[in-house]
């Protein structure tokens with residue numbers, strides 16, 4: 213898995229029957245590849261060629277992670293049934309006649325390099341069926357965190373934030389909430405040259421700018437009813453810059469971005485599942501102490517827990533989800549939840565590059 217934070221690749225060896233992770237490897241993207249992937253999120257010159265080269269580089273990174281995982285766990289290659297390989301989202305424009313979503317990956321190269329069946333392009337079929345193609349993790353969250361009779365919500369804080377709603381009566385909902393880390397990451401990179409705001413410390417040194425927060429929260433996406441999904445197509449630094457005014461201190465803008473993530477996700481939960489008493493957080497943003505404290509303050513009466521308390525560290529949940537989705541494909545079972553994505557029906561998600 214490599215997500216919209218564009219930080220790198222998380223690989224897990226996952227026993228999909230027992231829902232258990234047997235190994236985890238993380239490999240950051242080389243800075244030049246990260247820059248190129250970031251650039252490919254927006255229109256530019258010679259995109260076809262550059263996208264193909266980036267897909268090759270992403271695939272080689274995935275193959276390295278697989279090799280490291282096999283070595284670290286001592287598991288033989290022929291015991292791996294399939295690789296669930298997400299690829300790198302660089303465009304996400306679902307909906308309508310021309311809807312599409314693009315995850316850069318060279319599945320053929322990955323199969324060639326690993327000698328393992330590759331299941332990739334896991335979002336396109338849902339989009340073809342009129343769905344958002346995202347979020348896909350709610351079905352996995354249901355399998356992993358669902359508790360009979362109890363309403364539980366799960367919040368993934370990656371580049372983008374998404375909620376899963378595991379209703380006690382068995383219904384599962386979910387949607388993207390808006391930015392989680394992508395704007396905070398971009399802003400601290402620009403002003404301090406750091407990849408991310410560790411523990412939200414820089415944000416905590418500033419003060420929230422109420423006028424700016426109101427302008428950011430006025431973005432129509434926040435008020436859209438589900439099904440909905442988003443990405444860097446909408447939430448990028450130019451979106452932020454267009455809403456800034458002169459004289460705003462960079463640390464105050466960062467504080468406001470952190471508040472934007474806390475407010476927009478807390479508001480989304482209150483609107484969609486006001487009765488929730490348990491919120492399980494995962495994704496890298498769950499390691500941001502300042503963000504977790506603001507979320508907890510905005511959600512009195514809700515127990516904010518880490519996925520680690522439920523047996524899966526915050527940085528392993530998404531990768532495990534795509535292994536689980538690959539198992540669904542292998543077993544010829546649908547991977548999407550039409551109630552979440554808005555697709556016309558349940559669909560088999562993925563394309564196979566045999567070993």
Ligand SMILES: Nc1ncnc2c1ncn2[C@@H]1O[C@H](COP(=O)(O)OP(=O)(O)OP(=O)(O)O)[C@@H](O)[C@H]1O
Pocket residue numbers: 214215216217218219368369370371372373393397407408409410411412494495496497499500501527530
């Ligand atoms: N200690 C930390 N303090 C604050 N933020 C952190 C910390 N560790 C990770 N993060 C944030 O988490 C991000 C990575 O999160 P994650 O790997 O869940 O995202 P992703 O998988 O790329 O995203 P998505 O869920 O959108 O696909 C980093 O870019 C950073 O912003």
Ligand SMILES: CC(=O)N[C@H]1[C@@H]2OC[C@@H](O2)[C@@H](O)[C@@H]1O[C@H](C)C(=O)O
Pocket residue numbers: 215216301304313345346347348349350370371372373374388441442443530
């Ligand atoms: C198009 C795309 O890559 N979407 C990602 C992104 O990152 C978070 C959010 O936006 C979510 O919609 C999705 O990932 C998660 C893992 C999902 O599909 O459930």
